[in-house]
Amino acid sequence: GAGVSQSPRYKVTKRGQDVALRCDPISGHVSLYWYRQALGQGPEFLTYFNYEAQQDKSGLPNDRFSAERPEGSISTLTIQRTEQRDSAMYRCASSLARAREETQYFGPGTRLLVL
């Protein structure tokens, strides 16, 4: 079946603009996660959802970052007033259930470049 998809795959924007990154999880997956990965580093947790409820947003760097999953499926990560330090790969993952042993399935990522 289809895996996790993300769009756009690449986004170049100017400093100060808002961007919206989309994640479409595997059908039927309850939990959805957002990570940010800098070059040469491991993915860093941003936030996650269980169905439509945002359970943990402790990893969001500041209030310019927000995420939603209004119908418990597709999620959008929005970055307002982008800054150059926001440039990174943004990865989405989904899992069948909310449990420590569940495998997370990752999408291909969105590479964001802020000029």
Next chain:
Amino acid sequence: GNSVTQMEGPVTLSEEAFLTINCTYTATGYPSLFWYVQYPGEGLQLLLKATKADDKGSNKGFEATYRKETTSFHLEKGSVQVSDSAVYFCGTSSYDKVIFGPGTSLSVIP
């Protein structure tokens, strides 16, 4: 909170050599432990996992054993192939989110 320390790379090996990538963790409770792999140009995918102490995860010739006494989850493979060239990430999850290490880049040369 949870954290992961992982062997620094890059690691370069000849084909058929033995591979060990060290990983140690700190975590509260009873974490699950993971190894994810990222092949060039691709996203992360699960390589193997272990959910309780003394469990051994294995896949594609790779193995790792959950050692609670040493808080370790070292990745091993007896004979690497060129196709194993990738970045390997160790991760721990106590509840929900996965905390990843910085990754270890492996290059296998013929």
